[in-house]
Amino acid sequence: MADTGTTPRERYRTQVRAEIKQRAWEQIAAAGASALSLNAIAKQMGMSGPALYRYFAGRDELITELIRDAYRSLADTFRATAAPQSPADGSGAPGAHLAALAHTLRDWALDDPQRYFLIYGTPVPGYHAPDDITTIASEIMATLLEACATLPSDGPAPFRRAMAFWTRLHGVLSLELAGHFTGMDLDPAQLYAGEVEALLRP
Amino acid sequence: MADTGTTPRERYRTQVRAEIKQRAWEQIAAAGASALSLNAIAKQMGMSGPALYRYFAGRDELITELIRDAYRSLADTFRATAAPQSPADGSGAPGAHLAALAHTLRDWALDDPQRYFLIYGTPVPGYHAPDDITTIASEIMATLLEACATLPSDGPAPFRRAMAFWTRLHGVLSLELAGHFTGMDLDPAQLYAGEVEALLRP
DNA sequence: CCTCTTGCGTTAGAACTTCTAACGAACGAG
DNA sequence: CTCGTTCGTTAGAAGTTCTAACGCAAGAGG
Numbered sequence: 001m002a003d004t005g006t007t008p009r010e011r012y013r014t015q016v017r018a019e020i021k022q023r024a025w026e027q028i029a030a031a032g033a034s035a036l037s038l039n040a041i042a043k044q045m046g047m048s049g050p051a052l053y054r055y056f057a058g059r060d061e062l063i064t065e066l067i068r069d070a071y072r073s074l075a076d077t078f079r080a081t082a083a084p085q086s087p088a089d090g091s092g093a094p095g096a097h098l099a100a101l102a103h104t105l106r107d108w109a110l111d112d113p114q115r116y117f118l119i120y121g122t123p124v125p126g127y128h129a130p131d132d133i134t135t136i137a138s139e140i141m142a143t144l145l146e147a148c149a150t151l152p153s154d155g156p157a158p159f160r161r162a163m164a165f166w167t168r169l170h171g172v173l174s175l176e177l178a179g180h181f182t183g184m185d186l187d188p189a190q191l192y193a194g195e196v197e198a199l200l201r202p
Numbered sequence: 203m204a205d206t207g208t209t210p211r212e213r214y215r216t217q218v219r220a221e222i223k224q225r226a227w228e229q230i231a232a233a234g235a236s237a238l239s240l241n242a243i244a245k246q247m248g249m250s251g252p253a254l255y256r257y258f259a260g261r262d263e264l265i266t267e268l269i270r271d272a273y274r275s276l277a278d279t280f281r282a283t284a285a286p287q288s289p290a291d292g293s294g295a296p297g298a299h300l301a302a303l304a305h306t307l308r309d310w311a312l313d314d315p316q317r318y319f320l321i322y323g324t325p326v327p328g329y330h331a332p333d334d335i336t337t338i339a340s341e342i343m344a345t346l347l348e349a350c351a352t353l354p355s356d357g358p359a360p361f362r363r364a365m366a367f368w369t370r371l372h373g374v375l376s377l378e379l380a381g382h383f384t385g386m387d388l389d390p391a392q393l394y395a396g397e398v399e400a401l402l403r404p
Numbered sequence: 405c406c407t408c409t410t411g412c413g414t415t416a417g418a419a420c421t422t423c424t425a426a427c428g429a430a431c432g433a434g
Numbered sequence: 435c436t437c438g439t440t441c442g443t444t445a446g447a448a449g450t451t452c453t454a455a456c457g458c459a460a461g462a463g464g
Binding site: 209210211239240241242251252255260261 | 420421422423424425431432433
């Protein structure tokens with residue numbers, strides 16, 4: 001499976017890169033992105049520090065790669081979320097695709113909260129993502145926009161609807177993932193579902 | 203002004219602590235909380251590294267103190283946001299207090315985005331805020347709840363309304379502050395105002 | 405099959421970081 | 435004026451990222 005690359009060298013290289021990234025994700029899930037340590041990853045893999053620099057130019061490039069993978073993962077997950085049996089003319093349930101996207105988003109975020117925050121969390125003031133990453137970001141937005149365009153248009157314009165969808169769901173989701181709802185006698189899933197429902201009937 | 207403490211020693215101590223925190227805020231605003239360096243602060247203040255440990259037990263305690271100050275600042279700013287000339291019986295403009303809180307929140311966040319993210323940004327998996335900080339957090343929530351309770355009650359219950367207020371405004375605000383709207387031909391202030399308006403008429 | 409270039413992992417070390425320990429000096433209370 | 439507390443210092447341990455130089459192993463070309 002997945003013999004990326006032709007030569008044995010390339011295969012080995014991509015395999016090691018993949019393992020490095022996997023350990024990096026484990027560290028990030030455990031203690032956040034700021035606690036990611038190249039040295040610790042190297043030790044876990046049984047090799048000594050600077051060896052990792054054969055695979056990533058540095059900590060920043062590794063993190064950027066993880067951010068790219070996170071965007072890619074969300075974009076693919078969004079794309080794979082088909083409108084459930086809607087006959088392309090938008091009959092069936094009108095907002096089924098949007099609702100499916102909403103629940104896909106929440107599942108994806110809950111699956112790895114720190115991955116979500118790598119995309120939508122606290123920005124680093126100096127940092128600017130490379131162009132290909134912003135391209136993936138607009139892919140995500142495009143998927144959302146398409147789903148909004150299939151709705152009956154007696155409500156707001158597709159773009160306004162998409163922005164409301166994005167901002168409101170991110171609002172609930174990020175506060176939930178950050179733990180701001182704990183001890184508040186509140187079911188985050190229900191709050192989320194309530195916002196989705198409100199979004200589908202304006 | 204503000205001669206906190208009686209003895210000269212205490213005055214000097216609180217003054218140095220204040221300067222340390224101020225430099226810390228500058229660093230955080232410039233490069234994010236993860237780039238905060240005690241050594242750099244010490245050098246800026248003309249003293250050598252470990253001297254700061256007389257004033258803060260370590261980096262974590264300093265950051266916790268900054269988080270506390272951020273919460274305190276937001277709570278005070280919220281409390282100071284009076285309902286504009288509403289005669290206590292809730293006549294006048296019904297949602298004036300809520301609208302004022304909304305704009306106060308945005309102004310406060312724009313004034314120092316990293317301070318906002320210190321409260322509502324990416325959480326550190328291991329970290330749990332001390333009890334007094336969660337107390338301040340509930341102060342903020344209480345202010346919001348009170349403002350929601352003065353609304354005509356043909357809409358949702360005050361608690362639901364407060365949650366919608368919180369999550370929706372945080373959704374728009376955090377995405378704006380993180381720069382996710384750049385290059386999107388969209389006025390964040392307008393989007394924000396639109397959400398506020400929608401919040402006031404359900 | 406043999407060479408030879410390319411790539412990988414190593415150690416050494418510089419420049420950082422947080423943080424502890426021990427020392428000396430200055431300050432203020434008695 | 436003395437004496438104890440507090441402050442700032444330097445030294446150093448244990449981390450971190452990252453560069454440089456070295457040796458070895460593995461694949462490519464003759």
